[in-house]
Amino acid sequence: MATFNVRPDIDAAAAQLGSTLGAKREIKRLPEVLWDGETVEMLAKGTYANGTGIVAMTSMRLLFLKHGVMSQTVEDFPYAKISSVQWQGGLVMGTLAVYTSGNRADIKNVPKDQGKAMADKLRAYIAQGAQLTQPPTQASQPAPTQDVASRLAALDQLRTSGAITEAEYQQQRVAIISSL
Structure with missing residues (x-):
C-alpha cells in the first residue's frame, strides 16, 4: 500500500482503499479543494462525467475530484442538499446515485464494498439532518x-x-x- 503523507485523515482514508492505482494524483491534491476544518472520512475510486477520480466523504460534504494533466473536475454535494442516495452493486463494481434538488448524479465504477459503505454512511447523514429539521413531536398549538x-x-x-x-x-x- 502506498503512503502519501498528505494529512492524517486523508492518509487513513487512503489506507482503506483496496488499490490507489489511478487515484494517487487526486489523493495528493485533495487538500487543495477541502474547506477549512473539513476532514476526510472515507475515499473510493469512481467515474463521474467521463472522468475517473476519487469520491471523498468528508465531515461536510460528498466530493468528486478528478485531477488530470490538463484539467481538474470538482463536484461537491453538501449533505444538507442531498435528498436521497441509491446504491446499485454488481459483482465487483457499482453505481452510487446521489439525488439533490431534483437532480441525479451517477458515480459509476465504484468498488462494491466501498460504494455500499459510502451509501450507508450517506443515508445516516441524511437521516440525522432530517431529524434535526423535523418539528418537535410534542403537540403544539396549530398555526393561525x-x-x-x-x-x-x-x-x-x-x-x-x-x-x-x-x-x-x-x-x-x-x-x-x-x-x-
Whole structure:
C-alpha cells in the first residue's frame, strides 16, 4: 500500500482503499479543494462525467475530484442538499446515485464494498439532518389560519427556486393543510 503523507485523515482514508492505482494524483491534491476544518472520512475510486477520480466523504460534504494533466473536475454535494442516495452493486463494481434538488448524479465504477459503505454512511447523514429539521413531536398549538396562506406561498417559492424537490413540496403542503 502506498503512503502519501498528505494529512492524517486523508492518509487513513487512503489506507482503506483496496488499490490507489489511478487515484494517487487526486489523493495528493485533495487538500487543495477541502474547506477549512473539513476532514476526510472515507475515499473510493469512481467515474463521474467521463472522468475517473476519487469520491471523498468528508465531515461536510460528498466530493468528486478528478485531477488530470490538463484539467481538474470538482463536484461537491453538501449533505444538507442531498435528498436521497441509491446504491446499485454488481459483482465487483457499482453505481452510487446521489439525488439533490431534483437532480441525479451517477458515480459509476465504484468498488462494491466501498460504494455500499459510502451509501450507508450517506443515508445516516441524511437521516440525522432530517431529524434535526423535523418539528418537535410534542403537540403544539396549530398555526393561525391567516398564516397558512403565507406558509404555502413560501413553500411554493422554495419549490420554484429549486431549493426543494416536488416530493418535498407535496409532503410539506399536505402537512400545512393538515394543520388547519
